[in-house]
Amino acid sequence: MTFAHPGWLALLILLPILGVGAVLTSRLRSRQWAAFAAPRLRQALVKRGSPLPRWLSLAFLLTASAAIIVAMARPQGDAGTKTEKTVGRNVMIALDISKSMRVTDVKPDRLSQAKVIIYELLEAMPNERMGLIAFAGTAYVHAPLTIDHSAVRETVEQVDENWAPVGGSDLAAAVQLATETLKKTGQKNNALIILSDGEENDGNLEAMIADAEESGVYIITIGVGTENGDHVPDPNSPIGQKVDRSGNAVISRLQTAVLRKLAEETKGRFTVAGSGLDIPAMVNSVVSGLDAFEMDGRQRKISIEFYQWLMFPAILFLITSIVAGTRWKGVRTAVLLGGAFLTLPDAKAGDATDAKAQLESKHYESARDSYKKLAEKTNAGETQARYRLGEATAAYRAQDYRSARTAYSQSLMSEDGDVQASAHLGMGNSLFQLGWKGLSGDPYPTDPESIPDLDRFDTIVKEALAKMRESRSPEEGDSGGYVKFESLITNWADAVRHYDSTLTRKTDDESARQNRRMTMVYLKRLQELLKQEEEETEQTMAQAGQGPPQQGEGDEDPQDGEGDGGEDNPGGKGKNGQDPKDGGGDEGDKKEQGKDGKKDDKEEKGDEEGDNPNESPQERANRILKENSDLEKGPLAPGRRDFRPAEKDW
Structure with a gap:
């Protein structure tokens, strides 16, 4: 242990x-x-x-x-080791370590860039069995095929041009050694990745390509360097650069012909490092097409933990x-008090849990009553607001929209932004449902296939207007039908304000945004229909000879000389046969003044209360729509309902 x-x-x-x-x-x-x-x-x-x-x-x-x-x-016990099984493929990497790989036409040099590419390949293919061959004038296997990529990475970090005993760049030797190594695995399809600048190719490359193709080795070549090249460094030279026999500095350039030929004739891929291509992804696309096989992976030590037994x-x-060590005198009282203290919160938690369970099981009336009792019992403002929100949700689902409106209003007392947003959204939905139910007699459908279009909405409004015309008497200054439309418009206008309040707190609430858009569409269409009804009513009244009196036909002041005078009263007398210029007598004056005074009184009272008896029902509905037309302008201005204290929101 x-x-x-x-x-x-x-x-x-x-x-x-x-x-x-x-x-x-x-x-x-x-x-x-x-x-x-x-x-x-x-x-x-x-x-x-x-x-x-x-x-x-x-x-x-x-x-x-x-x-x-x-x-x-x-404390731990040793239960042995376990060898993990993995599914992968054989991938051999051949790295050129000739002197020309130290050319600095790419930063910091070609060999360093090639190593970075190998590190990326090791990370991108964690399940593949990979090995490393370094070659110059000869080729050697420095890391055999293994699933332990950390060992391959350590070898790559240490390798440099000094590991090559013979100078040059024998690509054919690297291909031959890689092909022989991959053949020994017994797998039909394998991959070889060559990173080189393609210079000074020695050996019979054609024969090696044929052998690799026959053995099922797919060669992926990656050119490192640039076509312009640069001087080959040589620390033993007086000028620090390699020179030829004539004393000129040797320039090494990227040779792509040999590398491209190797890739094309073995059904592989060729690319140049630094070209912008995602090399690990390109290599993965080629390797993923090869046959995978199950292989032994890493060995993991198995330990048994004993701490739980202690x-x-x-x-x-x-x-x-x-x-x-407890002195038991008085302990019984403490236990009883502690039990009572712990039991009370549990009971409350149990009541809330029961209410939530009733809501989830669609017993909405019971859930509404349970949440209402919880809200009335608690004195904590935030908790009470949350219980009111639960009560409102249950009432709304039970189609008790008036109770839902009241409960949503009370839940606005919360200081939590999420609770306020939910309360405003529920308040808007409840007000919309109240308006719709008052118009059509039924709640607004929730099934997408049953949602009425504008044609159906027109039919509902016209049917309501027809019922209003049938029930209206000529003596009525305001009909019950237009009181219903006023309530409808008020509810929908307030619903839009609450949707705006929701979007102020939660800008990404798509439900509030869609509901606001739908409500505004219905409000606009209702305005058009009421205006159309008003025009048709005026036209009908005009055709029947009952149109509203025009200016100068009886409503004008008799003192203007154009009162009731005409062909039947050529002297221009007013009513009772008296000349308006003479004042008309005391009795006539008192009668006219009393009549006018009463009328002015009514008009003044109607203006104060917003219920002008001289205003037709159509004009009244249009006035309410006009007063609420600023809802189409977007967010509320300061001083609107959203900014009043929450206690007066309902």
């Missing part, structure tokens, strides 16, 4: 120290009591109890502490220590 964190075991030294300290403290206290009281009075003054419970409590406490310390050290006894010892 071993310990994962043996350092914790040092704490065990403290346990005997604590035990010795407890014994010494007990003896010291006994001496203090002996000095305090005389021996003959000690039994009467000092009540001695049995020290056994205290020592048992200390023993259990130290034992529990020891078990916890050992558990923290994590934690359970430690908990039991701690409980026993507490019980043994």
Whole structure:
């Protein structure tokens, strides 16, 4: 058995120290009591109890502490090793380490860039078995095929041009060695990735290509360098650059012909590093088409943890220590009080859980009543607001829209932005449903296939207007039908305001945005239909000779000389046969003034209350729509309903 964190075991030294300290403290206290009281009075003054419970409590406490310390050290047992199985493919990487790979036409140099590409390939293909061949004038396998990519990475980090015993660049030798190595795996399809600048190719490349193609080796070539090239560095040269026999500096350029030929004739791919192509993705696309096989992966050591076998006894010892060291006088009262304290929150939590369960099981009336009782019982403002939100949700689903409107209004007292947003959205939906139900007699359908289009909406409005015309009497200054339309417009206007308030708090609420758009469409269409009804009514009245009196036909002031005078009254007399210029007599003046005075009184009262008796029902509906037309302008301006105190929102 071993310990994962043996350092914790040092704490065990403290346990005997604590035990010795407890014994010494007990003896010291006994001496203090002996000095305090005389021996003959000690039994009467000092009540001695049995020290056994205290020592048992200390023993259990130290034992529990020891078990916890050992558990923290994590004792483990060795259950052997397990070899993981993985599905992958064989991929051999051939890296050119000739002198020309130190040319700096790419930064920092060609060899360093090639290594970076290999690191990316190792990360991009974690399940493939990969190996490394380094070649110059000859080729060697420096990392055999393995699933341990970290070992391959370490080899790549160390390799450089000094590992090549022979100069040059024998691509054919690298292809031959890679083909022979891949053949030994017994797999039909394998991949070879070559990173080189393509210069100074030695050997019979044609024969190697034929052998690789016959063995099912797909060659992917990656050119490193540029076509302009640069001078080949040589630390042994006086000028630091490699020179030819004539003393001129040697320039190395990227040769793509050989690399392209290798890739095309073996059904592989060719690319140039730094061209912008995602090389790991390109290599993966080629390798993923090869046959995969199951192989042995990494070996994982299996350990068995024993700490849980110590934690359970430690908990039991701690409980026993507490019980043994407790003085039981008065404990019963404390237990009862604690039980009562814990029972009350549980009961409340149980009530809330029952209400939620009723809501989820679609018993909406019961859920509404349960949430309402919870809200009335609690005094916490935030909790009460949340219960009101639950009550409103249940009432809305039960199609009790008036109760839902009231509960949503009360939930606006919350200071939580999410609760406020939900309350405003529910308030808008409830107001819209109240308006629709008042218009059609039924709730607005929730099934997408049953949602009425504008033609159906026109039919509903026209039917309501027809019922209004049938029930309206000529003596009525305002009909019950237009009172219904006024309530409808008010509810929908307020619904739009609440949708705007929701979008102010949650700009991404698509439900509020769609509902607002739909409500505005219905409001606009309702305005058009009411205007059309008004025009048709005026036209009908005009055809029947009952049109409204025109200016100068009886409503004008008789003092203008154009009152009731005409062919039947050529003298231009007013009513009662008296000349308007003469004042018409006291009795006539009083009668006319009394009549006018009463009329002015009514008009003034109607203007104050918004119910002008001279205003037709159509004009009244259009006035309400006009007053609410600013809802089409977007967000609310300061001072609107959304900015009033929440207590008055309902």
